Amino acid sequence: MFRVLQRVNHPGNLDKASPNAGYILLMFYNLYDGKSRREFESELYERFGSLVKMPLLKPERAPLPGDVKTILDEGMSLFRLHQSRAEPSKGSYAQEWAQWEKRLRVVLSRNANYLTSIQVPFDVAVKEVLEQLKAVAKGDVKTPDTAKRRFGNIVFAAVTVPQADILSLLRKLGENDGDVNNFLNGIKVEDNLSKAHVTLAHKRAHGVAAVASYGVYQNQEVPVSFNAFLYTDKMAALEAQLGTVNGEKIDSKNDWPHVTLWTAPGVAPKEANMLPQLFSSGQAKRVLIDPPITITGVLDFY
Structure with a gap:
């Protein structure tokens, strides 16, 4: 908005002379209502095969001043009230x-001064875009696969963490807690732990689009912090908190992100999702990992 209200003689008349420039920009903003950046970028990759991003705001920037946030909130509230297709000057809220x-x-x-300070200088933005375009033209940019392209073969998206690191974490946990050590020895966790992963989205539970939305992060490293160990006589899991990729938080569609470590014969791995409820009802034990232990995993599809 700040840039638009500074320019003059715009071919589309969207400049400082436009009496409803703010309203038009709110219209653009609301075009993407309900769509996350991850989903939007996945669709662009799906359609065009590559994506060039123009930097606009500096990653490290101070929060919006209170009066700026307030005026934007007021505009969005007014936009929601304005249900007419008519221009704002002709509607009920003119x-x-x-x-x-x-x-x-x-x-x-x-x-x-604040709005200028948080922007990436225009010449820097142009240079970065040109470098990206050259990389695309040379074929140096690897287009990430999306689950939509291969959804017939893909069931879920997950962050896989090294088995050796998980076993090391469990050994440390057992050294500090006799009950945990006895439990782990009893289930022979080292023999039973297969590929350890934090499920992000499952095709059956969350839909193909949800799985596909992680396509832009395929093969990217994701830090995973483990802060608790939950178990019963039928299952065990590590409570997980996912980190960021390129400054963007990775969230799981599951209500309780975790790594399932073991389930007894006849118990499906998905039943581990019930461990927090079982703990709340006194049917499971929860051992805090303090401080949390962070392990780096890789995001992929399975």
Whole structure:
């Protein structure tokens, strides 16, 4: 908005002379309502095969000033009230829109120094875009697979963590807790632990689109912090907290992100999802891992 309200003679008349520039930009913003960046980028990769990103805001920046956040919140609230396709100057809230547009310009102008300081300089942005375009043209950019392209063969997306690191964590846990040590020895965890992973989304439970949304992060390293060990006589799992990839938080579609370590014969691995509820009802034990232990995993499809 700040950039738009600074420019003049825009071919589409979206500049400082437009009386409803703020409203139009809110329309653009709401085009993506309900869609995460991950899903949006996955669709772009799916359609075009590669993606060039123009940097706009500096990653390390101060939070929005209070008056800027307030004026934006007011605009979004007003936009939700404006259900008509008519221009704001002709709708039921014409007066409110006119007043908001004026206040928007005053607030953004008052915070010009802040808004300028958080932007990536234009020449730097152009240089980075050109470098990305050259890399795409040379074929140096690997297009990430999406689950949509291979959904017939893919069941779920997950972050896989090295088995050796998980076993090392469990050994340390057993050294500090006799009950845990006896339990782990009893189930022979080293013989029974196969591929350890944190499920992000499952085709049957969450749908193909949810699985596909992780395509842009395939083969990327993801830090996973383990903060608790939960177990019963029929199952055991490590409670997990996922980290970030390129500054973006990786979230699991599961209510309780975890690594299933073991289930008794006849017990499906998905039953481990019930461990928090079993603990709440006194039917499972929970051992805190303090401080949490972080292991780096890799995001992939299975």
